[in-house]
Amino acid sequence: MSSALTTKTLSPNPNPLKQFESWFKEATKLGISIPEAMTLATVSSDGTPDARIVLLKKISKTGLEFFTNYKSPKGQHLNSNPKACCIFFWEPLARQVRIRGVVQKLSDSESDTYFQSRPRGSQIGAWCSPQSEKVPDRDVLETRFKELERQYENQEIPRPPHWGGYLLKPTYFEFWQGQDNRLHDRFAYELQPDGNWEISRLAP
Numbered sequence: 127m128s129s130a131l132t133t134k135t136l137s138p139n140p141n142p143l144k145q146f147e148s149w150f151k152e153a154t155k156l157g158i159s160i161p162e163a164m165t166l167a168t169v170s171s172d173g174t175p176d177a178r179i180v181l182l183k184k185i186s187k188t189g190l191e192f193f194t195n196y197k198s199p200k201g202q203h204l205n206s207n208p209k210a211c212c213i214f215f216w217e218p219l220a221r222q223v224r225i226r227g228v229v230q231k232l233s234d235s236e237s238d239t240y241f242q243s244r245p246r247g248s249q250i251g252a253w254c255s256p257q258s259e260k261v262p263d264r265d266v267l268e269t270r271f272k273e274l275e276r277q278y279e280n281q282e283i284p285r286p287p288h289w290g291g292y293l294l295k296p297t298y299f300e301f302w303q304g305q306d307n308r309l310h311d312r313f314a315y316e317l318q319p320d321g322n323w324e325i326s327r328l329a330p
């Protein structure tokens with residue numbers, strides 16, 4: 127860890143989403159590769175945890191938005207257990223952010239708007255991939271892609287009903303800043319019943 131980074135002190139913003147936004151902006155400004163990549167953990171109906179990377183697409187006033195296939199394993203997990211945890215790690219800043227919360231689907235119109243902003247190839251990809259199902263070979267996917275390209279030639283591609291966005295509404299944040307001698311700074315924010323956030327320092 128470089129000394130320039132390890133000497134940084136942390137004075138947490140009372141609003142954790144604002145704190146997150148400022149760290150996210152710093153990571154983006156620094157040119158970190160895919161700062162919006164987050165590890166998303168979900169739990170299946172039988173209690174088995176799983177995790178995978180998805181991309182953060184928007185920080186709204188109420189939480190974090192990401193997009194996926196609603197029929198995928200993560201979609202099925204969120205259907206039966208609408209809670210998730212996501213982690214960001216920005217190595218050049220020696221920072222980790224951990225966010226837990228409840229998850230809800232975005233409205234159809236919000237998902238439509240985002241879908242329409244995507245490149246055409248990604249739109250067709252969303253139609254032709256039964257995400258995480260077994261496929262016999264790559265040709266199956268490529269043939270389907272070509273069929274759909276022909277089908278939608280010169281037409282707007284509608285959003286597949288099985289594809290859309292989720293909002294993770296945080297109930298817990300933890301900001302971790304690497305420091306010298308393993309005396310890292312950790313700040314936790316816990317959402318209180320009155321809607322305020324309680325901030326605590328955690329031991330590293």
Ligand SMILES: Cc1cc2nc3c(=O)[nH]c(=O)nc-3n(C[C@H](O)[C@H](O)[C@H](O)COP(=O)(O)O)c2cc1C
Nearest residue numbers: 163178179180181193194195198199200201257258
């Ligand atoms: C850098 C990166 C970004 C990704 N972004 C997304 C994403 O935004 N949405 C998504 O559904 N999958 C995304 N994936 C693929 C997922 O990690 C995962 O393979 C897929 O969603 C299936 O997950 P599941 O079987 O747990 O549902 C991304 C993978 C990587 C490596």
